[in-house]
Amino acid sequence: EDQVTQSPEALRLQEGESSSLNCSYTVSGLRGLFWYRQDPGKGPEFLFTLYSAGEEKEKERLKATLTKKESFLHITAPKPEDSATYLCAALDQTGANNLFFGTGTRLTVIP
Amino acid sequence: KAGVTQTPRYLIKTRGQQVTLSCSPISGHRSVSWYQQTPGQGLQFLFEYFSETQRNKGNFPGRFSGRQFSNSRSEMNVSTLELGDSALYLCASSSGSANEKLFFGSGTQLSVL
Numbered sequence: 308e309d310q311v312t313q314s315p316e317a318l319r320l321q322e323g324e325s326s327s328l329n330c331s332y333t334v335s336g337l338r339g340l341f342w343y344r345q346d347p348g349k350g351p352e353f354l355f356t357l358y359s360a361g362e363e364k365e366k367e368r369l370k371a372t373l374t375k376k377e378s379f380l381h382i383t384a385p386k387p388e389d390s391a392t393y394l395c396a397a398l399d400q401t402g403a404n405n406l407f408f409g410t411g412t413r414l415t416v417i418p
Numbered sequence: 419k420a421g422v423t424q425t426p427r428y429l430i431k432t433r434g435q436q437v438t439l440s441c442s443p444i445s446g447h448r449s450v451s452w453y454q455q456t457p458g459q460g461l462q463f464l465f466e467y468f469s470e471t472q473r474n475k476g477n478f479p480g481r482f483s484g485r486q487f488s489n490s491r492s493e494m495n496v497s498t499l500e501l502g503d504s505a506l507y508l509c510a511s512s513s514g515s516a517n518e519k520l521f522f523g524s525g526t527q528l529s530v531l
Contacts, residue, residue, distance in 0.1 A: 341519065350422070350508050350522030351461075394461070405451065405463035405474050406520070 309334045311397050313409035320385055320416050328380040328393055328412045336400025340378050342371050343394040345411070351394055354380075385416045420445065422511050422523035430529045436497040439526045443490050443511030449473075450492040451520060452484060455506040464507075467492055468514045496528075504530045 310333045320326055332340065339358055343351035355364045357373040364371050368389065370381045380393055392413045396406035423442040431437050443450050452464040463476035467486035484494045490511075496503055506527050510520035 343522075348524065350510070350524050351520075353519040353521070356519060396461075405466060405476060406461075407463075408453075408461035410458075410460035 309397065309399050309407045311395055311407050311409040313393075313395050313412050315412060316410070317413045318415070320382075320414070322386060322416055322418050323384045325381070325383045325385070327382070328395075328414070330378040330380070330395030330409055331376060332378070332395075332397045332407075333376075334397040334399045334407065337397060338400055339398040340373055341396040341398070341406060342378070342380055343396065345392045345394055354393075382414070385414075387416045387418050390414055390416045422509055422521050424507075424509050424523035424526050426526060427524070428527045428529075430531065431499050432531050433499055433501060435499050436495065437499060437528060439494045439496075439507055439509075439528075441492045441494070441509030441511075441523060443492070443509075444521055447511035447513055447521070448490055449512045449514035450486055450490065451510045451512075452492070452494050453508045453510065454478075455508055455525070456504075461508065464494070499530045501530050504528060 312331045314329045339356050342354040345351045355371040360375045362373050368383050372379045392411040394411045396408045425440045449468045451466040453461045455461045466474040470486045481497045486492045506525045508525045510522045512518045512520050
């Protein structure tokens with residue numbers, strides 16, 4: 308059964324304190340690994356898509372990486388505005404265009 | 419370009435009632451997907467519509483149904499509401515190609531009393 312697990316559930320960082328969020332996936336024939344950001348009261352907002360092991364993508368203070376079993380979202384020198392819930396989602400090879408989401412990591416960056 | 423619009427923003431219903439939620443996708447997008455989000459389960463896929471046809475379906479009971487109109491707008495219906503149906507219902511649109519990123523609306527918060 309396809310499954311996506313994220314850790315930690317919650318993370319508190321001081322402003323400027325870098326860290327990483329983990330996403331472990333068990334998906335038959337991964338077609339894409341997605342990262343989304345969700346702010347309170349809003350829908351998820353797309354950040355990255357990774358397609359194959361070894362791939363990396365960057366956007367401002369965020370960098371996403373992918374291995375055959377995990378993806379990491381590295382946050383470098385975070386700012387308070389980076390506080391949000393970060394969601395990881397996997398798309399499998401069934402041809403069905405639905406995403407398997409993890410339950411997210413709630414990040415709080417303290418000034 | 420306007421984003422994905424969901425109405426209403428909040429709904430309060432009682433057990434046994436039915437509810438209809440509406441979603442207007444981004445102009446030009448032909449695929450609309452619906453997700454249920456709860457604190458314990460996270461986001462779970464309900465179904466996807468493409469060009470007025472249900473293309474994919476998640477593991478939800480038949481009480482959950484949807485449809486898509488010729489202008490790509492979509493509605494989701496839940497009949498015989500149960501307390502466990504309380505959740506944030508999110509709609510997402512895309513052009514419909516595989517591996518494509520989804521654009522989400524802000525959701526409809528449904529509370530069943």
